[in-house]
Amino acid sequence: MGNDNENSGTEGFDKDNSLNSRYKKGVLIINSYIKQKDSIVPFKVKFRIYRLSGIKPELIYYGVTDDYGKARISSLDFGYYRLIEVVDSKRIKPKYIPWNEFEINNNNLCIHVNIENRNRNANVKYEERKHETIKEEKDSHEYQNLKNNIKGSIIVKSMFKSKTNEPLSGTEFSIFRVTNMKIQLVDSKTTNGNGIAHFTNLYSGKYLIVEKINKNIFNKPVYLNGQVVSLDKDKKDVGVLVINSLK
Incomplete structure (x- = not known):
């Protein structure tokens, strides 16, 4: 440009x-x-x-x-x-x-x-390699810590706002792990006939939930209980209800 x-x-x-x-x-x-x-x-x-x-x-x-x-x-x-x-x-x-x-x-x-x-310059390149090695070691330690964490799950239910609040099947959801202002895709699933997507085997931590919708048809979805949720030893399983409405 x-x-x-x-x-x-x-x-x-x-x-x-x-x-x-x-x-x-x-x-x-x-x-x-x-x-x-x-x-x-x-x-x-x-x-x-x-x-x-x-x-x-x-x-x-x-x-x-x-x-x-x-x-x-x-x-x-x-x-x-x-x-x-x-x-x-x-x-x-x-x-x-x-x-x-x-x-x-x-x-x-x-x-x-x-x-x-x-x-x-040469010194900078050396420092880059040094920092990259440290980062790889840090990431490895972080992964080992994650393996030792208790696993949990997130249950997402998508619904269409109406008098009957019908469940939305076939809706795609993705969850991202949030660490130190960075996000990493963990998994993507499509809701079943009851409008539910169940994400399992999740390590302790903070997760961002994103629903993939047609923005030309639907308003921005409303995430009851929040779009970002946390899993820990005291809260292994979290449920999030997502309400969708037409423009």
């Missing part, structure tokens, strides 16, 4: 390149710079924002920071997002502070992300 087609990073989701401009919710503030030995230099850069609401991240916004390396993106709907800086990865290594994935909710309406960029 050329600069002529991109909006300034100071423009919000009210513009044409936003796919979620109907509701003003949260704000993301970006500060990008290049860190040198004794100074910090503002860095004008392209970036993209993805919404993490399904199996595949959805690109919802692209833009450019201003000459001071800053951008403000408003009208973010509640949910999970990923920020990606578009740079030449062979020359520049971005570091997101505190991280590049975040959640907009009632308690997090304004998110600040600093992007510290460094020129790549």
